[in-house]
Amino acid sequence: xxxxxxxxxxxxxxxxxxxxxxxxxxxxxxxxxxxxxxxxxxxxxxxxxxxxxxxxxxxxxxxxxxxxxxxxxxxxxxxxxxxxxxxxxxxxxxxxxxxxxxxxxxxxxxxxxxxxxxxxxxxxxxxxxxxxxxxxxxxxxxxxxxxxxxxxxxxxxxxxxxxxxxxxxxxxxxxxxxxxxxxxxxxxxxxxxxxxxxxxxxxxxxxxxxxxxxxxxxxxxxxxxxxxxxxxxxxxx
Numbered sequence: 001x002x003x004x005x006x007x008x009x010x011x012x013x014x015x016x017x018x019x020x021x022x023x024x025x026x027x028x029x030x031x032x033x034x035x036x037x038x039x040x041x042x043x044x045x046x047x048x049x050x051x052x053x054x055x056x057x058x059x060x061x062x063x064x065x066x067x068x069x070x071x072x073x074x075x076x077x078x079x080x081x082x083x084x085x086x087x088x089x090x091x092x093x094x095x096x097x098x099x100x101x102x103x104x105x106x107x108x109x110x111x112x113x114x115x116x117x118x119x120x121x122x123x124x125x126x127x128x129x130x131x132x133x134x135x136x137x138x139x140x141x142x143x144x145x146x147x148x149x150x151x152x153x154x155x156x157x158x159x160x161x162x163x164x165x166x167x168x169x170x171x172x173x174x175x176x177x178x179x180x181x182x183x184x185x186x187x188x189x190x191x192x193x194x195x196x197x198x199x200x201x202x203x204x205x206x207x208x209x210x211x212x213x214x215x216x217x218x219x220x221x222x223x224x225x226x227x228x229x230x231x232x233x234x235x236x237x
Contacts, residue, residue: 001217004215006031007074013037013065013113015051018023018176019128022202023080023209030210036075037070037083051070056105062112070120075077078213079117079125081110081150091141099142106146110155118161122215125152129170131228151224167212168224172231173199195230 009047010027014020021043024034033048038232039055052071053065061086069142077110085105088096114125132140133147150168157166191197208227211217227234 003032005210005213007033008077009033009035009069009075009080010066010080010213011035011069012080012082013109016043017082019171019174019202020082020214021220023082023206026203026206026210032155035073037065037069041059044070053234056109062116063111066113066120068182076117076120077123079113079122080128080202080209080213081113081125082128083109084128084130085146086143087160090139093147095137097223102142102146103149106143107149108183109151110150114153114157114166116158118164121232122164124165125157125166126209126212127151127166127168127224129154129168129224129227131172131231133170134232154224157223162221165218165221167217167222169205169208169212170224170226170228170232171200171205172226173229174202174205175199176202193234194228195233198229202230 005027005223009126010032012020012023012034015024016038024036028048033050035050035052036043037052037054039053043051045051052065052068054061054068058064083105086101087098087102117125127150129150130147132144135149136144151170153191154166154168172194187199192200205227212225
């Protein structure tokens with residue numbers, strides 16, 4: 001039985017990271033055409049994969065991403081705002097420059113892409129958020145604030161831009177090769193705090209993304225879903 005995504009076009013930002021690259025591969029396997037924005041790690045070319053080497057630092061980045069995606073694919077059915085700046089610094093070190101850089105990548109460009117998507121006939125936009133939107137951590141103040149703003153943007157877009165659906169996915173820790181060895185203290189702390197006592201795999205994230213974009217979830221818009229191993233169920237005291 002053919003996937004409902006066969007012949008559809010998915011535009012994803014931040015496509016070269018652990019989660020982004022896995023989402024790209026997942027939708028390619030479902031028969032979709034994928035437009036993958038990346039400006040860091042290279043992405044291996046594949047059939048039905050269009051790589052958009054565009055930098056978010058450009059003044060017209062959102063417009064360039066959308067125009068390039070439309071030029072190579074002719075249409076866009078789904079937008080996944082996955083790119084993120086996860087820079088960590090103490091709140092006492094916040095400057096106009098480092099705050100603006102985080103907010104530009106995590107809020108401003110996603111907002112512009114959503115606005116452009118609504119005019120381009122996109123069916124569903126999905127914003128990849130973080131549990132740090134709701135949970136304060138030292139050094140993560142601006143990142144957390146940016147994700148809280150993204151969650152608010154999801155709600156507003158769901159209200160203002162219907163019938164295009166806008167959704168969010170609030171992620172906890174997602175593993176990648178070598179994370180246990182590179183960051184044992186963080187991984188162990190996460191497992192101790194999480195009711196399910198493990199981190200997610202990127203392939204699991206893909207399954208949730210597929211459902212959120214699918215017709216099985218067609219009555220939802222403006223909602224952000226937690227996928228965090230149960231962390232959000234716990235009190236912070």
